[in-house]
Amino acid sequence: MEKKGTSPLIFLFIAILIASIIPILSPPYYVLHIVTVSLLFAYLCTSWALVGGYAGQVSLGHSAFVGIGAYLTAIILYRFKLSLLLGVSLGILTAIGIALVLGYACFKFGVRGPYFTFSTMALAEILYMLVISRREITGGALGIVVPVEALRKLPINPKIACYYIILFMFLAVVFLARKIQYSKLGYYLVAIREDEEAAEACGINVLKYKLLALCLSSALTALGGVFYAIYYGYITPDGVLSLSLSFQIATTSLVGGAKIWFGPALGALLVIPFTEITRSLLGGTFIGVPLLLYGILLVIVARVAPNGIYEIFSKYFVKEEERG
């Protein structure tokens, strides 16, 4: 964990400066949208990495938590006309509750590795089915609108407001991830990722720390889901509860490098604009080509930097090694 050379913090700082003036330049709506979505994914991927990267408990069902945050907010606002704050807290608490149940059931009884991953996928699928079937509450497959009065009352454009909100959320989660990485908790999670038995022999309460990582990650992801709902103003089960969203969060995080605090954000800020732009340029005429390009990108990254793009980044720009 030697720290030498330029810290990625400096790059982050420059990025923040640029990011914070983007709306002032009044870019086309589409550009602002891509940056917002990229930041949202950077946020989601960093949250995912706390459990999927640091603790090595790969979840392919994180859309479940996005969905919980998004749907509870939507239902609270649309069906019950209650406050956004209630939606946020309910979303986060429910996510923690479900993460606790899933995590305890898996971690306590030795459901590890791929089997844990399957369990997370099952969770997302169950919630998907639930939302589809309870049409009177959730709007079913057609989705549900998310009326956010508070946002409309603001003096600035709601989209710009959203942009600053997600920028703030992104920065907060990245700094949290960094803080955790260089703390006792960070060491413990890495120990668990490397070898659970050895971690236990080092006096680490493996069950407790795995649960902690999962709950933290789920809560943050649910908050991301809340933002998703507010930003789009309309959510569907295919949008927020699909396996493809789960895969996208996990793969983007891994492409960037899930074992280091700035990896997932790096991945998202490179990959999401890439996929968004290719989709808008090619998606209409050549259906499937954007996905093909994304696949090629994944293969290249897997070949060149199997631990994530951050490796290349570290080699040429900064020296902040993951551990040792």
Add this chain to the structure above:
Amino acid sequence: MKEIIRVVNITKKFGGLKALNNVTTVLRRGEILGLIGPNGSGKTTLINVISGFYKPDAGKVFFNGEDITKLPPHKKVEKGIVRTFQLTKPFSNLSVFDNVMIGALFKAKDLLKARKKTIEILKELKLEKYSNMISKELPTGIKKRLEIARALAMEPKVLLLDEALAGLTSAEIDEMLSLIRSLRDEKRVHSILIVEHVIKAVMKIADRIIVLSSGELIAEGSPKEVANNSLVREVYLGKGEFV
């Protein structure tokens, strides 16, 4: 001498196989206890039971008179019972430094103190020059030493060493033996249980020896007594590795 760990009537079955059958023994304060026995005699199983990795089917484990049979491994570490693994289990993708650091974090209040402790331990075990090496790339002898370094960083009261000498060269064995002896003599740890295949080495270092065969305790006594025990000789006969 006061006892520190007592195992009473421990039985552990794997399917139909009794890996441990009604084993009762004590580890006393200040002693180095050798645990020997042929392959599959239940040595590692006993370590696993004491350290909490296995729950015994019957019997109890006491630590300073307190029943600790059902505690999970990390709780036993809190009591001061720390083990090493026969097949070394370093955190493979981490450096030697970080491996020891994770051990040191168990007692240290903050990262700075843990770092300090780590540097001390690495120096003491002559691992400084490997400090930045990734542990999966280490040779066996160094890996074994790393296991002990990590265990020591946790400041244990009782150290359970599972075949810490296996796979070492004779020079490395001598070095390791003097290290183990010094740990006890300098009162770094109260007691050491050393499970070993290299019997000659154990004979040199242990105050007392217990012998397991097919899960049963067949002999107990000073190295000399055990070496002259006819049952023990029978178990080992023909192996040519006995003293």
